[in-house]
Amino acid sequence: MSPVTRIAREEWRLWMRSKVVVAAALIVATLLAATTLLTINRIAAEQSERLEQQIAAEKTFFAQPDRHPHRMVHYGHYAFRPPPPLAMFEPGVDAVTGQSIFLEGHRQNTAMFADTKAAADLGGFAALTPASLYQLLLPLLLIVLGHALFLRERESGTLAVMLAQGQSGTKLAAGKALALLTVITIFMIPLVAVAVYSTSLGESGLAAFSLVGGYFVYLCVWGAIVLAASIILKQRAVSLGVLIFAWLFAALVVPRFAINASSAMVDAPGKIESDLVMLAEQRKLGDGHNAADPAFQRLQAEVLEQYEVETIEELPINWRGVVASYSEAELTELLNGYAEKRMNLEAAQSRIFDFFGLASPTIAISSASRTLSGTDLATHHRFLRESETLRFDFVQSLNEVHAEELDYAIDMNRNAGPEASRRARVNAEAWQVLDEFRFVPDSAGERTSRAMMSMGTLTFWLLLAVAFVFISARRVRL
Amino acid sequence: MNSPLETRSLSLKREGNAVLDKVSFTVAQGEIFALLGGNGAGKSSTLLTFLGFLEPSGGEVLVNGQSVASDVTAARNAIAYLPEATSLYGHMTAYENLDYFLDLAGRSAGVDELNAAFDRVALPIEARSRRLQSYSKGMRQKTAIALALLRETPILLLDEPTSGLDPVAIDEFHDLVKALAQGGQTILMVTHDVYGACQVADRVGLLRRGKLVGSFSAENGQRIDTETVHAAFAEREAA
Numbered sequence: 001m002s003p004v005t006r007i008a009r010e011e012w013r014l015w016m017r018s019k020v021v022v023a024a025a026l027i028v029a030t031l032l033a034a035t036t037l038l039t040i041n042r043i044a045a046e047q048s049e050r051l052e053q054q055i056a057a058e059k060t061f062f063a064q065p066d067r068h069p070h071r072m073v074h075y076g077h078y079a080f081r082p083p084p085p086l087a088m089f090e091p092g093v094d095a096v097t098g099q100s101i102f103l104e105g106h107r108q109n110t111a112m113f114a115d116t117k118a119a120a121d122l123g124g125f126a127a128l129t130p131a132s133l134y135q136l137l138l139p140l141l142l143i144v145l146g147h148a149l150f151l152r153e154r155e156s157g158t159l160a161v162m163l164a165q166g167q168s169g170t171k172l173a174a175g176k177a178l179a180l181l182t183v184i185t186i187f188m189i190p191l192v193a194v195a196v197y198s199t200s201l202g203e204s205g206l207a208a209f210s211l212v213g214g215y216f217v218y219l220c221v222w223g224a225i226v227l228a229a230s231i232i233l234k235q236r237a238v239s240l241g242v243l244i245f246a247w248l249f250a251a252l253v254v255p256r257f258a259i260n261a262s263s264a265m266v267d268a269p270g271k272i273e274s275d276l277v278m279l280a281e282q283r284k285l286g287d288g289h290n291a292a293d294p295a296f297q298r299l300q301a302e303v304l305e306q307y308e309v310e311t312i313e314e315l316p317i318n319w320r321g322v323v324a325s326y327s328e329a330e331l332t333e334l335l336n337g338y339a340e341k342r343m344n345l346e347a348a349q350s351r352i353f354d355f356f357g358l359a360s361p362t363i364a365i366s367s368a369s370r371t372l373s374g375t376d377l378a379t380h381h382r383f384l385r386e387s388e389t390l391r392f393d394f395v396q397s398l399n400e401v402h403a404e405e406l407d408y409a410i411d412m413n414r415n416a417g418p419e420a421s422r423r424a425r426v427n428a429e430a431w432q433v434l435d436e437f438r439f440v441p442d443s444a445g446e447r448t449s450r451a452m453m454s455m456g457t458l459t460f461w462l463l464l465a466v467a468f469v470f471i472s473a474r475r476v477r478l
Numbered sequence: 479m480n481s482p483l484e485t486r487s488l489s490l491k492r493e494g495n496a497v498l499d500k501v502s503f504t505v506a507q508g509e510i511f512a513l514l515g516g517n518g519a520g521k522s523s524t525l526l527t528f529l530g531f532l533e534p535s536g537g538e539v540l541v542n543g544q545s546v547a548s549d550v551t552a553a554r555n556a557i558a559y560l561p562e563a564t565s566l567y568g569h570m571t572a573y574e575n576l577d578y579f580l581d582l583a584g585r586s587a588g589v590d591e592l593n594a595a596f597d598r599v600a601l602p603i604e605a606r607s608r609r610l611q612s613y614s615k616g617m618r619q620k621t622a623i624a625l626a627l628l629r630e631t632p633i634l635l636l637d638e639p640t641s642g643l644d645p646v647a648i649d650e651f652h653d654l655v656k657a658l659a660q661g662g663q664t665i666l667m668v669t670h671d672v673y674g675a676c677q678v679a680d681r682v683g684l685l686r687r688g689k690l691v692g693s694f695s696a697e698n699g700q701r702i703d704t705e706t707v708h709a710a711f712a713e714r715e716a717a
Contacts, residue, residue, distance in 0.1 A: 006581050010567075017569045157565030164529055164559040165583035165629075166551055478531050 003167055007175020008182065011149070015179075021145060028133075028141050036089070036130045036190050040197070043088040050080040050099065054437060061434050066425040068414065069402040070289075070324060073395050076104035077434060079387035081111075084374035084441040085198035086211060089191065090131035092375025101384075103391035105328060105398075108335045110272070111384070130194065131369050134215050135362055136251050138187050139222040143243045145183060146226035149176040150476075151236045160478055169476025173231060173469055180223040188216055204444030210451065211372040217458045218365040224465030231472040250360040258356035258363060265352055268345035278338050285330050291323045299326050313408060320411050321403025325396055332392050339388070343381045350377050357457040364461065368454035374441030378450060383439055390437050397433030401426055480543025482507050482556075482633050482664040483528060489536035490523055490688075497523045499688040500537065505666050507632070510659045512675035513668040514711060515685035521668035522562060524685070525635045528666070529554055541633065555583075558629035562637040564618040568611035572601060572621045575610060579625055587628055595624040600650055615642035623651070627658075634658065636667035640674050652678040672711055676702040684710055 001009070015021045057078040064072060080100045087094065098111030150172070153159035162172055195208035226243060233239040269277070286295025291312075300312065303322060312319040357364030370376035402411075405426045414424035441447070481504040490498040498520045505511040515521045526532045527539045530550035539546045541553040566575045573592055580587050587595075596606055599620040610618055619642055626634055636655075640648045655678050659665050669675050675682050676694075682702055684692035692710050694702050 001581070003582050003584075006578065010570075010578055013574075014567070014569050156567075157561050157563045158567060160526075160529075160531065160561055161559070161565045161579060162582060163531065164554055164557065165579055166554045167582050168551075478526070 173473030
């Protein structure tokens with residue numbers, strides 16, 4: 001057995017014989033296992049529920065009886081964002097963005113949360129996810145295990161004995177590093193199990209194992225920082241204090257500061273705030289329900305000219321449907337303009353936040369983790385865009401039905417009594433205009449490519465920390 | 479022929495303070511040389527320079543004629559070192575401690591060999607499989623000595639080796655050291671125990687505030703006179 005392996009083995013002997021270490025490891029292992037199982041259970045349930053709800057929403061829409069087409073525009077439809085398989089490890093932005101949207105005419109609604117699930121979590125305990133344990137708790141356990149790796153030898157005098165046996169500081173550091181590396185490898189087992197399970201649910205192996213690799217590098221960064229502190233510092237209490245401070249700084253202070261800094265640098269109004277600003281402009285576009293609104297006079301002139309007729313009653317199509325379609329297009333352009341602006345600002349904030357990964361490896365891994373899991377902001381934005389496309393398409397298809405399949409005179413007379421109302425309905429077969437909507441995460445290649453910056457930042461951290469360990473180990477003194 | 483241990487005008491500074499000032503001595507093969515001095519005289523620091531743990535600010539330190547600075551690994555491979563605070567692992571048994579440190583030194587020893595070493599230092603059989611955290615200081619010291627013996631190096635550095643041992647164990651230890659020297663091992667020990675140094679050493683050097691201020695040798699097969707050394711020690715310390 002090489003000296004490096006032997007040193008690592010003896011470190012393990014100490015850990016195994018230390019009740020405190022074993023107890024700490026057992027607590028973390030239990031917490032990790034429990035959180036992973038609970039999150040898997042929750043996400044798996046949500047995944048099947050949302051898919052079922054999506055199918056049910058489509059069936060309900062298709063099952064609507066003969067109606068006036070504009071009633072169907074307001075009857076609306078739901079778009080659901082099922083969690084991707086890796087959300088069982090990293091729910092990402094799900095907790096703050098909502099997972100379903102009610103789609104209807106003339107509005108871009110805010111994404112909603114599943115109330116039944118949220119009600120059970122009024123205390124916010126669901127925020128304790130496997131990803132947050134890996135990002136926050138495991139570095140802390142590495143600190144507990146490793147802050148005295150070298151210092152213990154130095155303080156007890158065994159460092160002198162070890163060096164006196166002809167071993168160099170570099171070999172001692174390599175042995176200690178190997179011991180920590182085996183701990184980190186054991187830490188990775190639950191994540192590897194999740195990765196394998198996620199591939200059985202259709203997740204790409206590339207994304208799943210890039211996630212495993214990312215967390216492995218992240219924990220190695222912490223392992224190297226812990227080892228370097230243990231070599232450089234002279235007292236165990238100082239080492240523990242410095243490392244806890246570093247953990248607080250990297251895991252809590254920098255992320256909090258990064259959030260504030262990105263918000264301060266890019267002022268992004270929320271959905272409700274932009275909706276209020278938008279209302280004033282929306283009014284200028286005219287009311288699509290009122291075909292006589294002066295805002296549509298120019299449109300009326302153009303359409304009459306196009307069909308070479310004098311009055312709207314002479315048109316071969318239903319003028320109210322034309323107005324509804326035109327109004328929806330104008331309104332959607334306005335809404336999309338605001339939505340894109342808001343999403344671009346949010347994306348800019350997110351980029352600034354990611355940049356702080358250079359100050360905290362925790363930020364780098366959290367960003368890579370969300371991206372690789374398909375639960376990042378970009379994925380949510382894509383969901384918003386795709387659901388908006390779905391909304392616009394089905395609303396405009398219904399408006400087309402309104403314009404082409406319902407006579408204008410009958411339509412205008414629809415409130416004259418039950419029979420007139422019945423005549424102003426179109427056949428339910430027309431509801432088949434709704435496209436099937438199945439939201440899927442980006443391809444693994446796309447996600448991996450988007451996570452490159454964060455993964456690169458993590459690699460930079462690792463190289464820096466390992467170089468620090470190497471340089472300190474070469475200068476080991478009693 | 480090169481002396482196994484030698485210092486030439488060795489000077490050492492730690493945190494800006496002079497610890498050793500132009501100390502020169504040699505220790506011949508098979509010789510027991512005791513460096514005697516009070517607290518802070520620089521005794522332990524002298525030992526650590528032979529292991530390359532401390533870098534001299536002046537002069538030279540040689541092991542088997544080779545500068546320690548040029549090849550510290552060769553120096554460490556030639557030396558077995560018994561530190562002042564018996565530094566072994568409390569969570570391991572005596573067997574495990576020795577197995578580990580010998581492994582690090584690139585040497586392996588079977589149970590019989592380990593037991594033979596424990597027998598030589600009179601470590602009780604029942605204690606050998608117990609963790610060192612339950613040992614007395616004397617038992618820890620015996621375990622450390624057993625490790626030094628098993629290293630089978632030509633040079634042995636002992637830092638306050640009898641500290642914490644009872645009188646019987648001290649006598650046994652002195653006998654052991656003498657036997658090792660007779661077997662050809664070169665021994666440098668540092669101590670503030672005048673009586674013990676005179677009992678066991680062939681030569682005693684008196685170190686005071688980093689300077690070698692006196693040397694006493696055994697002559698005509700007689701032991702070094704304790705009274706003389708004690709008087710010199712007391713006089714120098716009082717000066």
